Amino acid sequence: AAMFDSLSSSIQKAQRLIGKSGTLTKENMKDPLKEVRRALLEADVSLPVVRRFIKKVEERALGTKVLDGVTPDTQFIKTVLDGVTPDTQFIKTVLDGVTPDTQFIKTVSNELIDLMGGGVGAKDLEPGFPQIILMAGLQGVGKTTAAGKLALYLKKSKKSCLLVATDVYRPAAIDQLVKLGAAIDVPVFEMGTQVDPVEIAKKGVEEGRRLGVDAVIIDTAGRLQVDEDMMGELRSMKAALRPSDTLLVVDAMTGQEAANLVKAFNDQVDISGAILTKMDGDSRGGAALSVREVSGKPIKFVGVGEKMEALEPFYPERMASRILG
Numbered sequence: 398a399a400m401f402d403s404l405s406s407s408i409q410k411a412q413r414l415i416g417k418s419g420t421l422t423k424e425n426m427k428d429p430l431k432e433v434r435r436a437l438l439e440a441d442v443s444l445p446v447v448r449r450f451i452k453k454v455e456e457r458a459l460g461t462k463v464l465d466g467v468t469p470d471t472q473f474i475k476t477v478l479d480g481v482t483p484d485t486q487f488i489k490t491v492l493d494g495v496t497p498d499t500q501f502i503k504t505v506s507n508e509l510i511d512l513m514g515g516g517v518g519a520k521d522l523e524p525g526f527p528q529i530i531l532m533a534g535l536q537g538v539g540k541t542t543a544a545g546k547l548a549l550y551l552k553k554s555k556k557s558c559l560l561v562a563t564d565v566y567r568p569a570a571i572d573q574l575v576k577l578g579a580a581i582d583v584p585v586f587e588m589g590t591q592v593d594p595v596e597i598a599k600k601g602v603e604e605g606r607r608l609g610v611d612a613v614i615i616d617t618a619g620r621l622q623v624d625e626d627m628m629g630e631l632r633s634m635k636a637a638l639r640p641s642d643t644l645l646v647v648d649a650m651t652g653q654e655a656a657n658l659v660k661a662f663n664d665q666v667d668i669s670g671a672i673l674t675k676m677d678g679d680s681r682g683g684a685a686l687s688v689r690e691v692s693g694k695p696i697k698f699v700g701v702g703e704k705m706e707a708l709e710p711f712y713p714e715r716m717a718s719r720i721l722g
């Protein structure tokens with residue numbers, strides 16, 4: 398609410414300037430855009446992503462992109478540019494039930510929604526039989542938990558699953574997946590810690606086919622930081638399994654670093670999408686914008702708690718209003 402208050406008062410000021418000059422300029426857009434910038438940075442969107450986003454909104458607000466199609470949110474700006482005086486515009490927008498400041502907020506929010514996935518709602522998993530879902534991500538981000546959550550999610554939509562444990566470097570991670578599987582009543586395939594992870598993954602998929610499951614979800618080893626061994630292992634698994642999805646699990650609390658992280662994973666293993674975890678925390682979710690902007694890949698799910706049920710499809714509209722505060 399605070400964001401909207403300060404944004405709307407700075408836009409009202411801008412409106413008065415617009416009233417004098419009869420047009421939107423870089424000058425009178427400065428304060429409203431500053432507010433947007435502040436909100437995005439507070440939400441932990443990475444700085445280069447914020448810069449590109451502001452530039453886009455500015456271009457849009459200044460009407461340079463208005464000509465290629467009139468969407469309701471650019472309508473106001475277009476009418477101003479068309480030479481309608483701001484005061485008749487004001488009357489018109491009031492009559493339409495939309496005030497200029499909410500109109501601007503809508504432009505910003507629509508731009509955010511577009512960037513995060515075009516307002517289409519949940520991004521589905523890629524088809525396949527079985528669907529092979531490779532989970533990637535750093536250690537501690539919630540990857541193993543997300544694997545279990547995804548299995549339960551699919552199970553609820555009447556799809557059978559097999560979970561595969563390949564983190565041979567941390568026996569605790571294998572135990573954790575076995576326990577999660579037992580809790581949600583989904584079988585877990587593991588071969589201990591003495592077999593090559595790529596081999597385990599291949600055997601796991603074979604086992605999935607033998608069992609006739611709809612989906613095989615492969616939990617992989619994370620590292621504390623981006624690491625060449627980890628990336629190499631993921632690349633080998635991808636080449637061997639040709640998974641339908643390679644999902645990068647990103648901790649929403651990662652903040653500004655999320656952009657670099659996503660770029661590294663996407664460049665090296667070509668992810669198909671992401672799961673943003675720990676959105677039940679106080680993070681404003683700026684990482685969601687960074688993920689999409691940097692990789693072009695959708696966020697498919699959001700983790701909202703430690704329980705196995707705490708997984709939701711990603712809704713760009715909800716995330717946009719959370720980011721704007």
Ligand code: GDP
Nearest residue numbers: 536537538539540541542674675700701702703
């Ligand atoms: P991994 O090392 O990436 O496999 O991470 P884990 O799945 O072991 O999760 C690390 C910690 O984060 C655990 O304590 C999980 O319970 C917790 N966790 C995972 N996802 C979420 C989430 O969406 N919300 C919250 N609050 N905690 C989570």
